[in-house]
Amino acid sequence: QVQLVQSGAEVKKPGASVKVSCKASGYTFTSYGISWVRQAPGQGLEWMGWISAYNGNTNYAQKLQGRVTMTTDTSTSTAYMELRSLRSDDTAVYYCARVYDSRYWYFDLWGRGTLVTVSS
């Protein structure tokens, strides 16, 4: 079954870091990129960045530069997103999504999301 399975919900204090995982199955992991998209409560979708599962190249949203790191482990077909120096406005559901291909960055497969709550 083609799917992306994400790690469970997290509660973090301001200033802490969080690392969310996204395990792919049912397809060749290195043939696609992975993007991360977040959604604050009651809000729309915000693209965070992209990583090539083939060679690890990354591209991050400008507003998150310096706070976010995306990595992959091809041995386990897992993508990771680490966000540091968490603030209350980072509270959101974080989705991983498969990028259709390197030219056409739309998302044809999504994980179910990971709720990250930042609260003191």
Add this chain to the structure above:
Amino acid sequence: EIVMTQSPATLSVSPGERATLSCRASQSVSSNLAWYQQKPGQAPRLLIYGASTRATGIPARFSGSGSGTEFTLTISSLQSEDFAVYYCQQYNNWPPVTFGGGTKVEIK
């Protein structure tokens, strides 16, 4: 960065009626536009890519049209399972890809 604007924010439609959703780009995105459906508590689901091509398994009542800066998603006869929030996304000029703010389709 390309700004995507969706209208209306909320659309009230009766089951069986036609729904027309709009998405406008701040500059041309050619046909590099996708539509997603999101139901409460669920991840978005790809409906349309290339402005008009239905994704695998998407019913024929969903259709997309447009190019350049003006796009439309039409649901020909709304079913109960179609009440959801719909987002457009451009992938012509990236990074970043950008999403519209969404249109909520609710039961009238």
